[in-house]
Amino acid sequence: MRVTGGGSWADLLGFAALLAAWQLGALASHPLALPAPGAVLAALGRLWATGAVASAVAHTTAHALGGFAIALLIGIAIGLFAGLQPFVHGMVRPLIGLLQGVPPIAWIVLALLWFGTGGATAAFTVMAATLPLIVVTTIAGAQTVDSTMIQMARSFRASTRVLLSDIYFPHLIAVLFPAVLTGMGLSWKVALMAELLAGAHGIGEHLGVARVNLDTPAVFAWIVIAVGLMFLIEYLVLLPLQRRLEPWRDQMRSHPVSRGQPDVRVGCAR
Amino acid sequence: MLTLSDITHSYGQTQVLGRISLELPPGRVISVVGPSGCGKTTLLHIAAGLIAPNGGQVSNRFRRLAVMFQEPRLLPWRTTLDNLAFGLKAQGVAQAERHAAARRIGAHLGLAEALGAYPHQLSGGMRQRAALGRALAVEPELLLLDEPFSALDIGLRRDLQTLLLDLIAERRLAALFVTHDLAEAVRIGDELLVLSPAPAYVVQHWRQARPASDRDAVYIHETIAQLLRMPPVAAAFDRRTQP
Numbered sequence: 001m002r003v004t005g006g007g008s009w010a011d012l013l014g015f016a017a018l019l020a021a022w023q024l025g026a027l028a029s030h031p032l033a034l035p036a037p038g039a040v041l042a043a044l045g046r047l048w049a050t051g052a053v054a055s056a057v058a059h060t061t062a063h064a065l066g067g068f069a070i071a072l073l074i075g076i077a078i079g080l081f082a083g084l085q086p087f088v089h090g091m092v093r094p095l096i097g098l099l100q101g102v103p104p105i106a107w108i109v110l111a112l113l114w115f116g117t118g119g120a121t122a123a124f125t126v127m128a129a130t131l132p133l134i135v136v137t138t139i140a141g142a143q144t145v146d147s148t149m150i151q152m153a154r155s156f157r158a159s160t161r162v163l164l165s166d167i168y169f170p171h172l173i174a175v176l177f178p179a180v181l182t183g184m185g186l187s188w189k190v191a192l193m194a195e196l197l198a199g200a201h202g203i204g205e206h207l208g209v210a211r212v213n214l215d216t217p218a219v220f221a222w223i224v225i226a227v228g229l230m231f232l233i234e235y236l237v238l239l240p241l242q243r244r245l246e247p248w249r250d251q252m253r254s255h256p257v258s259r260g261q262p263d264v265r266v267g268c269a270r
Numbered sequence: 271m272l273t274l275s276d277i278t279h280s281y282g283q284t285q286v287l288g289r290i291s292l293e294l295p296p297g298r299v300i301s302v303v304g305p306s307g308c309g310k311t312t313l314l315h316i317a318a319g320l321i322a323p324n325g326g327q328v329s330n331r332f333r334r335l336a337v338m339f340q341e342p343r344l345l346p347w348r349t350t351l352d353n354l355a356f357g358l359k360a361q362g363v364a365q366a367e368r369h370a371a372a373r374r375i376g377a378h379l380g381l382a383e384a385l386g387a388y389p390h391q392l393s394g395g396m397r398q399r400a401a402l403g404r405a406l407a408v409e410p411e412l413l414l415l416d417e418p419f420s421a422l423d424i425g426l427r428r429d430l431q432t433l434l435l436d437l438i439a440e441r442r443l444a445a446l447f448v449t450h451d452l453a454e455a456v457r458i459g460d461e462l463l464v465l466s467p468a469p470a471y472v473v474q475h476w477r478q479a480r481p482a483s484d485r486d487a488v489y490i491h492e493t494i495a496q497l498l499r500m501p502p503v504a505a506a507f508d509r510r511t512q513p
Contacts, residue, residue, distance in 0.1 A: 148339070148341065149343060149345065151320060151339075152337070152339060152343040153360060154320060155318055155320060155336070155337040156336070156356065156357040156360035156408065157360060157361065158359075158360035159360070162359060166345060166348070166359070167345065170345070170347040171347075174347070246347065248346060248347045248348075248390075249347075
């Protein structure tokens with residue numbers, strides 16, 4: 001998950017090689033199986049001109065972000081509660097195990113039964129698929145807070161509000177961010193799948209229609225759009241957000257000696 | 271005035287503090303010295319109100335206290351300025367005011383250039399200075415210090431001891447200074463409490479003949495020799511008697 005770096009030439013070369021291989025593969029096979037990059041580009045232009053792209057992207061984004069935002073809200077609340085209260089942790093553990101075991105496709109079927117076809121099904125599926133990840137990570141975050149820092153804050157008679165704002169939340173953000181990146185990636189994939197199966201508006205629905213019409217260039221065009229959207233969100237929204245939220249970590253990255261996590265010590269009263 | 275009377279404490283089955291009493295009046299510095307693992311830190315945490323003792327009474331009449339720990343315990347996600355101001359933030363002081371106070375204390379401790387840096391960018395000595403600054407920023411009447419310089423090399427340690435003594439004199443602070451190093455204890459404390467290995471008892475209560483400003487290397491050396499000639503002190507620091 002590197003942002004930039006000395007490897008950008010290698011990246012470019014790899015991308016060019018991929019395009020060349022694609023072109024060669026397209027020449028060797030039937031256009032219905034593997035259309036050439038040019039044909040996909042043309043399909044992309046065609047779809048863009050109809051205005052379908054903007055509307056599909058908006059719907060898919062709403063499903064993925066909406067569902068994931070709800071998962072974040074509920075997940076962090078449950079995770080904090082469970083991470084700080086061992087009894088609550090014991091209580092939610094079986095539930096988390098159960099949720100983690102349910103495959104996303106099963107959530108789609110359930111959501112279809114509960115919400116019918118439409119956007120709610122897609123958003124719910126995204127929420128259900130990403131919730132366990134957020135809960136588990138938040139629990140880990142709450143449990144790994146450096147107790148020596150808490151003791152230091154207590155020695156200054158810090159209130160719970162200061163403990164949360166200056167110790168718990170900064171630590172939690174550090175622990176949670178990689179999970180947010182993973183969860184976001186998962187959200188797009190699940191949203192597309194749910195849209196395809198539930199017939200909800202979005203990229204997934206268009207993928208389904210293109211498949212039915214045997215319009216392979218359009219299928220590829222929608223895949224390119226979906227992948228592009230994921231990259232856009234990650235590199236234009238999430239990673240800049242992380243740099244905003246964690247400037248100290250950014251400076252640590254550029255610091256060759258001490259990179260990585262801050263050391264989390266388990267404190268001892270003695 | 272801080273008064274500890276007949277303090278006892280155990281962790282589970284292991285008793286760490288026997289029966290310890292001490293009186294710390296305003297403006298006085300007491301060094302608590304004893305072998306590693308004898309319960310000194312526990313005693314300090316009890317004095318700070320971080321642990322409730324199993325037995326005995328703690329009475330603290332000082333209005334404000336601040337603790338300095340063995341490690342700097344700076345928040346890794348906060349700049350030096352915010353770390354210096356943390357104690358004030360905990361006490362509800364508004365941002366502009368606490369930042370102004372943090373800048374003053376930072377400049378006083380030679381951290382003016384480092385105010386925008388994060389802890390991992392500071393040297394070990396600077397981190398411990400920042401921790402000292404954070405403690406002093408709340409303008410305590412009582413400082414509780416738990417081997418604050420033990421992780422530093424000898425030159426840096428001496429500089430920080432001098433700085434601490436100057437600050438204590440300048441602000442007329444009372445301090446409880448915990449250390450396992452007799453030389454440091456003699457240099458810093460107006461009084462010494464020598465503790466036995468756990469469970470800790472006070473085996474010697476020593477009052478210094480000279481004020482801090484007059485304790486030169488020769489005096490410190492002679493005092494250590496004198497202390498170690500006392501059988502209970504020698505026993506406390508004799509490695510063979512330690513588990």
